[in-house]
Amino acid sequence: MNILGISAFYHDSAAALVRDGEIIAAAQEERFTRKKHDNQFPSNAVDYCLEAGALTAEQLDYVVFYEKPLETYIGYAPRGFRQFLMGMPLWLRLKLHLPREMDRALQNKYKGRYVFTEHHESHAASAFFPSPFDEAAILTFDAVGEWATASFGTGRDNKIELTHTMQFPHSLGLLYSAFTYFTGFRVNSGEYKMMGLAPYGEPKYYELIMDKLIDLKEDGSFRLDMSYLPYCHKTVMTGAKFEKLFGGPPRKSGTPLTQREMDIAASIQVVAEEVMLRAARNVHRQTGMKNLVLAGGVFLNCVGNGRILREGPLQTAGLSTGTRL
Numbered sequence: 526m527n528i529l530g531i532s533a534f535y536h537d538s539a540a541a542l543v544r545d546g547e548i549i550a551a552a553q554e555e556r557f558t559r560k561k562h563d564n565q566f567p568s569n570a571v572d573y574c575l576e577a578g579a580l581t582a583e584q585l586d587y588v589v590f591y592e593k594p595l596e597t598y599i600g601y602a603p604r605g606f607r608q609f610l611m612g613m614p615l616w617l618r619l620k621l622h623l624p625r626e627m628d629r630a631l632q633n634k635y636k637g638r639y640v641f642t643e644h645h646e647s648h649a650a651s652a653f654f655p656s657p658f659d660e661a662a663i664l665t666f667d668a669v670g671e672w673a674t675a676s677f678g679t680g681r682d683n684k685i686e687l688t689h690t691m692q693f694p695h696s697l698g699l700l701y702s703a704f705t706y707f708t709g710f711r712v713n714s715g716e717y718k719m720m721g722l723a724p725y726g727e728p729k730y731y732e733l734i735m736d737k738l739i740d741l742k743e744d745g746s747f748r749l750d751m752s753y754l755p756y757c758h759k760t761v762m763t764g765a766k767f768e769k770l771f772g773g774p775p776r777k778s779g780t781p782l783t784q785r786e787m788d789i790a791a792s793i794q795v796v797a798e799e800v801m802l803r804a805a806r807n808v809h810r811q812t813g814m815k816n817l818v819l820a821g822g823v824f825l826n827c828v829g830n831g832r833i834l835r836e837g838p839l840q841t842a843g844l845s846t847g848t849r850l
């Protein structure tokens with residue numbers, strides 16, 4: 526059984542070949558094109574995977590795309606989410622005709638059907654299946670996929686069941702990205718820089734963020750005050766109300782970093798860690814499982830992962846972070 530997995534048209538396109546449950550090859554397209562975060566169809570990565578498996582596209586049993594095509598769910602999406610999508614660039618229009626695009630990219634050689642898994646299922650699979658566990662609790666935190674922003678559930682043997690989700694616009698990934706933007710870094714790229722900036726600051730704005738921006742529950746679920754975060758209806762991540770709260774406009778990329786950015790970075794970092802810790806504890810309470818696997822772009826936050834490891838309730842391993850936000 527040869528399965529080719531593909532992600533494309535968002536950021537960091539990639540392909541992977543799985544044969545009878547073993548990963549034969551996996552690669553990101555940027556490694557071949559030398560274009561950072563390359564989001565084109567990963568033709569080079571696909572070729573590489575097929576070559577590694579000594580296969581042609583005709584011999585594939587399944588080709589799987591990492592999330593549902595837009596047209597299958599856009600009609601049911603919350604209104605804010607549809608507006609959010611309208612502000613998105615060209616890749617989105619490509620996703621509307623995904624099977625056609627995939628046919629073209631595979632040169633019409635693949636005759637089987639395309640399988641579309643849900644975005645958070647894909648993240649969950651990326652963490653659970655390669656983990657050393659026969660069973661584990663699964664927690665995902667992300668920007669947004671379809672319109673889910675976080676999920677948890679369990680994995681047992683070869684089955685994954687995600688029982689709980691949180692939904693757009695309430696997203697830890699998008700909240701963290703809004704602060705990434707505000708501190709002058711590139712969204713979906715510079716999040717690690719803001720995390721690296723955090724230890725140079727004091728979390729002076731922690732209470733303010735908890736007070737105004739996020740209503741965080743004991744179980745790690747939350748609601749965001751969207752009047753501060755206009756990404757639902759505009760193409761910007763923060764607006765005038767957000768600027769007022771943090772004493773001025775966003776830092777312009779390339780200008781010097783000041784203590785303000787460091788303190789903001791420290792503050793949102795602690796908020797993110799608090800959400801991650803509460804959610805991890807809740808997942809443990811709810812599932813009773815002693816293993817936890819983590820995936821989704823938010824878990825690229827290795828500082829937060831470290832806190833779950835040290836302060837969380839579990840024997841945490843398989844800190845397998847997805848590369849998708």
Ligand SMILES: [Fe+2]
Nearest residue numbers: 667670849850
């Ligand atoms: Fe994702």
